[in-house]
Amino acid sequence: MRDLFYPKKVVVVGVSNSGDNLGRHILRNLLKFKFPGETFAVGHEPGEIYSKPIYTSALDLPTEVDFAAILIPARFIPKTLDELGQKGVRRALISSGGFSEYSEGGEELSREVVEVAARHGIRFLGPNCLGITNLDNGLVLPFTPMDPPSLLKGPNSIIAQSGGVKMRCATMFSQEGLGFNKVISIGNKLNIDETDLLEYLATDPATDTIFMYLEDIRRGRDLIDAARRCPKPIVVMKANTSPATAEVARSHTAALASDDRVVDGAFRQAGIVRVRNLESFTTCAKAFALPPCRGDNIVVVSPSGGFAVISADVASDHGFRLPQLLPEVVHELEERSRANVIRFTNPVDFGDIYDRSATIYAVQTILKQPEVDGMAVTIPTGGGGSAMGFSGPDAEQLLQDIKETCFKLNKPIAAAVFGDQDRLGSMIKNAGFPIFTTIQEAIEALAIQRDYWRRRQALDL
Numbered sequence: 001m002r003d004l005f006y007p008k009k010v011v012v013v014g015v016s017n018s019g020d021n022l023g024r025h026i027l028r029n030l031l032k033f034k035f036p037g038e039t040f041a042v043g044h045e046p047g048e049i050y051s052k053p054i055y056t057s058a059l060d061l062p063t064e065v066d067f068a069a070i071l072i073p074a075r076f077i078p079k080t081l082d083e084l085g086q087k088g089v090r091r092a093l094i095s096s097g098g099f100s101e102y103s104e105g106g107e108e109l110s111r112e113v114v115e116v117a118a119r120h121g122i123r124f125l126g127p128n129c130l131g132i133t134n135l136d137n138g139l140v141l142p143f144t145p146m147d148p149p150s151l152l153k154g155p156n157s158i159i160a161q162s163g164g165v166k167m168r169c170a171t172m173f174s175q176e177g178l179g180f181n182k183v184i185s186i187g188n189k190l191n192i193d194e195t196d197l198l199e200y201l202a203t204d205p206a207t208d209t210i211f212m213y214l215e216d217i218r219r220g221r222d223l224i225d226a227a228r229r230c231p232k233p234i235v236v237m238k239a240n241t242s243p244a245t246a247e248v249a250r251s252h253t254a255a256l257a258s259d260d261r262v263v264d265g266a267f268r269q270a271g272i273v274r275v276r277n278l279e280s281f282t283t284c285a286k287a288f289a290l291p292p293c294r295g296d297n298i299v300v301v302s303p304s305g306g307f308a309v310i311s312a313d314v315a316s317d318h319g320f321r322l323p324q325l326l327p328e329v330v331h332e333l334e335e336r337s338r339a340n341v342i343r344f345t346n347p348v349d350f351g352d353i354y355d356r357s358a359t360i361y362a363v364q365t366i367l368k369q370p371e372v373d374g375m376a377v378t379i380p381t382g383g384g385g386s387a388m389g390f391s392g393p394d395a396e397q398l399l400q401d402i403k404e405t406c407f408k409l410n411k412p413i414a415a416a417v418f419g420d421q422d423r424l425g426s427m428i429k430n431a432g433f434p435i436f437t438t439i440q441e442a443i444e445a446l447a448i449q450r451d452y453w454r455r456r457q458a459l460d461l
Contacts, residue, residue, distance in 0.1 A: 001196060001200035003091050004125070004132070004200075005200075007037060009038045010038070010040070010069065010139070011065045011069070011084070012027045012039070013042045013068055013071065014096075015042065016044065016047070016054070023072075024049055025143050025145050026071065026142070027050060028050065030138065030140060031050060033138035035138035038065075041053070042055050042061070043056065044056065058080065058086075059086065066088060066090060067091045068093070069095065069131065069141050071095045071096055071143055074097070074098035074127070077109075078109070081117060081122065082116050082120070085116070085119065085120025090123070091122065093125045094113070094125065095143055097127065099128060117191060122191075125186060125191070126186070127187055127190065129186055130143070130163030130187075133184075134182045135180065136181055136182065142167070142185075150171075151174050151180075152174040152177065152180070153179050153181065154178050154180050155209065155289075156173055156209050157181050157183070158213070159213070159214075160184065161189075162185065166184070166185040166213075177432075178286065181204075181206045182204070184197055189218060194223060198212070198230065201232075209234075209288045210230070210233070211235045211237075211285070212234065212237070214238050217238075220263075224267075227271065228269075233288045235275060237274075237276065237277065237278060238260070271459050286414075286435075288452075290434060291406060293412045293450040293453065296450070297322075297374075298322065298373060299322070299375050300322065300347035300348065300377075301348045301363065301375065301376070301378065302378055304349065307439060318443060319447070320446070320447070323346060332358075332361065332362075333348070348366075350362075356390065360398065360401040360405070363405055363413065367411050373450075375411070375414070376415075376443050376446060378415075378439050379395055379417045396427055399433060399435070400431075414442035414443065415442065416441065417436070
């Protein structure tokens with residue numbers, strides 16, 4: 001499966017100089033993202049594009065190639081795939097639609113493509129998909145123009161049965177400062193499916209956490225077995241859960257609905273984290289970027305009494321306990337309090353103290369307590385270290401202090417930042433550390449962590 005993501009010679013089939021040609025975008029992306037291998041173009045008409053000749057047949061290529069990205073009308077694919085097989089191609093992406101998701105005739109065409117691929121030993125993604133975006137080596141194959149500065153490299157990899165969902169995930173993970181390594185759109189799954197990809201990503205050194213958007217599951221038992229063996233967190237959004245969505249999903253990717261109760265139970269037994277919306281992907285990615293939360297005892301640092309009450313409710317809803325602070329910590333905070341009108345308990349109300357040194361003192365001292373398993377900290381940002389919150393530079397330095405403490409003590413600190421929206425984007429970009437948007441999301445992330453590691457430990461026994 002590694003050859004699918006790290007080919008040496010790639011041919012794009014379906015390229016022309018026409019302004020509305022989609023194949024040219026694939027070639028453009030490979031060049032823009034500096035794919036280090038050789039690239040070739042095949043099209044219906046001879047010509048030149050990006051200083052490369054356009055060959056009219058794969059058989060005319062000057063050398064053997066190991067990977068093909070194909071975007072041509074579906075009826076031509078069996079013959080083209082046969083020619084590519086003769087030129088050494090053993091891995092391919094078929095982006096074209098018009099197969100079993102489209103008509104009964106498409107089903108016959110699907111069978112023909114599978115037969116041709118099997119004859120040459122070709123493994124392929126698709127059809128009807130946007131393929132691979134691999135930031136590890138610039139193998140960027142969507143047929144829409146992609147912009148390198150807009151995509152952030154990171155440790156997360158995503159398998160999506162929808163091209164649109166794939167693109168949305170790539171954008172979300174980049175904007176949230178999480179980054180991704182590989183995003184794979186699998187479409188109709190005629191050959192390579194989610195289980196094949198999961199088994200590969202489980203051993204991929206560039207991937208730490210695996211995310212999956214699925215509309216159906218073809219090899220359920222194999223997927224669950226692969227998930228149980230996988231040492232990395234797996235987060236799945238399983239859509240197509242009701243009769244109302246079944247026909248839409250079928251026309252989209254030829255997907256067949258599954259019994260959602262069975263799916264739910266199987267996921268729990270395999271240690272898979274199931275989410276119900278795409279936005280939860282980013283919460284989980286932030287959660288698993290932190291050290292593990294091993295127990296139920298957390299401390300919450302809040303910017304006001306109201307947020308403290310909200311935080312206590314959220315922590316209780318997720319089954320957390322809020323242990324009391326050590327007397328010496330309480331005494332130190334009372335010494336730094338300006339009005340001496342706040343009683344320091346857990347959640348810790350910092351409404352009278354907007355001081356970076358006091359905050360990091362509290363964070364470091366509390367987290368060192370053996371009975372504390374993790375923390376959620378709210379960092380309000382404002383104009384100048386007054387009641388409005390921390391100034392921008394102070395907030396950024398506090399985040400770096402929290403990051404250092406978190407990894408030094410190997411306990412999770414979920415930091416929620418709010419207030420100065422003008423600076424939030426740059427803070428996310430510069431932090432190198434997960435930033436949550438609300439204290440609710442921060443505490444939920446700790447719960448996701450705790451529950452995952454408990455299930456994982458039970459599976460390993």
